[in-house]
Amino acid sequence: xxxxxxxxxxxxxxxxxxxxxxxxxxxxxxxxxxxxxxxxxxxxxxxxxxxxxxxxxxxxxxxxxxxxxxxxxxxxxxxxxxxxxxxxxxxxxxxxxxxxxxxxxxxxxxxxxxxxxxxxxxxxxxxxxxxxxxxxxxxxxxxxx
Amino acid sequence: xxxxxxxxxxxxxxxxxxxxxxxxxxxxxxxxxxxxxxxxxxxxxxxxxxxxxxxxxxxxxxxxxxxxxxxxxxxxxxxxxxxxxxxxxxxxxxxxxxxxxxxxxxxxxx
Numbered sequence: 001x002x003x004x005x006x007x008x009x010x011x012x013x014x015x016x017x018x019x020x021x022x023x024x025x026x027x028x029x030x031x032x033x034x035x036x037x038x039x040x041x042x043x044x045x046x047x048x049x050x051x052x053x054x055x056x057x058x059x060x061x062x063x064x065x066x067x068x069x070x071x072x073x074x075x076x077x078x079x080x081x082x083x084x085x086x087x088x089x090x091x092x093x094x095x096x097x098x099x100x101x102x103x104x105x106x107x108x109x110x111x112x113x114x115x116x117x118x119x120x121x122x123x124x125x126x127x128x129x130x131x132x133x134x135x136x137x138x139x140x141x142x143x144x145x
Numbered sequence: 146x147x148x149x150x151x152x153x154x155x156x157x158x159x160x161x162x163x164x165x166x167x168x169x170x171x172x173x174x175x176x177x178x179x180x181x182x183x184x185x186x187x188x189x190x191x192x193x194x195x196x197x198x199x200x201x202x203x204x205x206x207x208x209x210x211x212x213x214x215x216x217x218x219x220x221x222x223x224x225x226x227x228x229x230x231x232x233x234x235x236x237x238x239x240x241x242x243x244x245x246x247x248x249x250x251x252x253x254x255x
Contacts, residue, residue, distance in 0.1 A: 023167055023168055024168060026166070026167060026168065027166070027168060044228075045228075048197065048228045051197065052197070052199065052232075055166060055167060055199050056199065056200055059167050059199070059200075059201060104236065105235075105236060105237040110237060110238065110240060110241050111207060111210075111211060111241065112207070113203075113204030113205070113207045113208050114200075114204055115200075116200040116203060116204075116236055117200045119235075119236070120200055120232070120235065120236070123235050124235075
């Protein structure tokens with residue numbers, strides 16, 4: 001990844017993959033993560049939350065970051081312990097400033113069909129941090145609230 | 146994701162089963178917008194068997210809502226399960242859509 005390369009610690013090793021910029025790649029990536037969550041007996045609420053945030057991060061990376069350019073890649077890394085899920089998603093785009101994304105829940109934006117991904121990631125994960133450039137996101141979901 | 150459509154009086158009931166993820170949103174778009182383009186502007190989306198929805202699919206629902214209401218019709222949502230209800234509340238889209246406990250209630254309100 002571009003910032004803070006994944007390292008092994010008490011949470012275990014990172015699993016890293018490079019995805020083509022192809023929305024069809026998303027299901028397999030999600031399946032791998034959800035399979036691990038089920039093995040560790042995470043409940044349905046955690047499965048739904050992690051799947052939603054991961055999907056939104058991957059779609060953002062492919063559509064907005066890489067502009068659906070098939071010559072660009074998306075790098076993902078995740079590590080899952082019985083206590084916590086950590087996920088990184090990085091694209092090869094120019095990045096963005098997440099601080100200037102309009103609030104999709106405001107009355108004037110409710111009818112806009114786009115712009116809910118980052119808000120959903122923040123609502124469903126316990127931590128969502130973007131790299132300074134904005135082309136990498138790090139997310140954490142704790143088993144306990 | 147699978148979509149089943151049937152006509153109930155003046156309404157079209159669109160039952161969405163499985164995951165409304167980004168890879169399924171094209172199918173959802175085709176079903177909803179195709180119905181509206183075909184003149185069916187009174188739509189009830191049956192979410193009883195919808196186990197997942199992403200922002201892309203929410204965008205399709207919103208686009209269908211705007212097109213239907215622009216033609217004097219509606220898009221109502223029926224029986225979202227707890228995870229979908231939470232998404233609708235989190236996004237405040239429960240303020241945009243009329244949400245009903247089941248299809249019968251949605252049809253009765255039409």
